[in-house]
Amino acid sequence: MEVELVQPQGYCAGVLNAIRLAYKAKEENPGKNIFVLGMLVHNKTVINELTSNGIITLEGEDEAKLVSSLSKGDVLVFSAHGHDPKLDELADNKGLIIYNATCPKVQNNINKIYAETEAGHQIIYIGQKGHRETNAALTISKNVSLYDTKLLINYQEITDKSPLVINQTTLNFLSLKDIHDDIKRHIPEARISNEICSATRKRQEAVLSINPDVDLIIIVGDKKSSNSQKLYEIASSHYRNSDVYMVSDLEDVKKLNLENKRKAAISSGASSPLYIVEQIRDYLLTK
Numbered sequence: 001m002e003v004e005l006v007q008p009q010g011y012c013a014g015v016l017n018a019i020r021l022a023y024k025a026k027e028e029n030p031g032k033n034i035f036v037l038g039m040l041v042h043n044k045t046v047i048n049e050l051t052s053n054g055i056i057t058l059e060g061e062d063e064a065k066l067v068s069s070l071s072k073g074d075v076l077v078f079s080a081h082g083h084d085p086k087l088d089e090l091a092d093n094k095g096l097i098i099y100n101a102t103c104p105k106v107q108n109n110i111n112k113i114y115a116e117t118e119a120g121h122q123i124i125y126i127g128q129k130g131h132r133e134t135n136a137a138l139t140i141s142k143n144v145s146l147y148d149t150k151l152l153i154n155y156q157e158i159t160d161k162s163p164l165v166i167n168q169t170t171l172n173f174l175s176l177k178d179i180h181d182d183i184k185r186h187i188p189e190a191r192i193s194n195e196i197c198s199a200t201r202k203r204q205e206a207v208l209s210i211n212p213d214v215d216l217i218i219i220v221g222d223k224k225s226s227n228s229q230k231l232y233e234i235a236s237s238h239y240r241n242s243d244v245y246m247v248s249d250l251e252d253v254k255k256l257n258l259e260n261k262r263k264a265a266i267s268s269g270a271s272s273p274l275y276i277v278e279q280i281r282d283y284l285l286t287k
C-alpha cells in the first residue's frame, strides 16, 4: 500500500512542554510522590508511560477532593489544558509542590477572560461541555456563558451589547465560523476572538489538503483528545469515498479490514506520539 504521512506529525509545543515538565518535577523531587491532576495530555499511551515512571494521574469528578487527599510535600502537576483557579490556592494551602503545565495558548485565553470579566464584560465561551479547558474557563466567573459546540446557548443570559466571544483552542475551525456567524446575527457588536491554536489549525488544514484519491485515512489519536476528534470529524465529512478511522495505536489498525486498500494517508492529533504513527505507517507499507 502507498502511505502518505500528513504533516505536521508529533507533539505540539504545549504537549511537549507538559511532558517535559512532569519528568522535570520527578527529577527535581527525588523520593517524593508525584501526581498529575487529570490527564496531563489527552493520550493514554503517554499517561501509561508516566505511570510506569512513577508519575501518577489523579482522576475523578471532584478535583478539589483529589487535591485535598494529598499530603504536605507531595508534588502536584497541573495539566496542559487548564484547571479551576481555586485549586491553585487549595494546593498552596496544603503545602504541595506545584508545577503548572498549562499550555501558554490556553493560559493566554484564561488571562483574556480575567481581564474582560474584571472590566465588567460578559464572555461567550465556545467549547465542548465537560472538556477540561472549557470547565476551567467556566469557573473563572459567573459572567462566562457556555456556547456549547452543539450550537446551543441561552442568548437571554447575555445582556452585554459587546461581549467577548472566545473559544476552546482545539475546536473544528470550520464549525467555529458557523457559530461566530450565529452569534453575530444575534449580537452584531459581539467581539470575536478566534483562539484555535496553530497546532490544531495546521493539522485541520493539512487534512483538508489530502489527495482525494486515497481510499483509507487513519487519524491517530486518543478518543479523549479534542483535536484528534476534530481531525476525524473533518476527514469523515470531507472524504466520503474513503474509509476514515480513528485509532489509538497499531493494535487498533490490525483489527481493520484493509482488503483492496491501495493508498492511505495518516494524520495524528497533537498529543499522539510520533513512534506510534511510524509503527502504523510501517505496518501499512507491508500491506
Ligand code: SF4
Residues within 6 Å of the ligand: 012, 013, 014, 015, 080, 103, 104, 105, 106, 169, 170, 197, 198, 199, 200, 227, 270
Ligand atoms: S493543542 Fe494547542 S492548546 Fe493544546 S497543548 Fe497543543 S498548542 Fe496548546
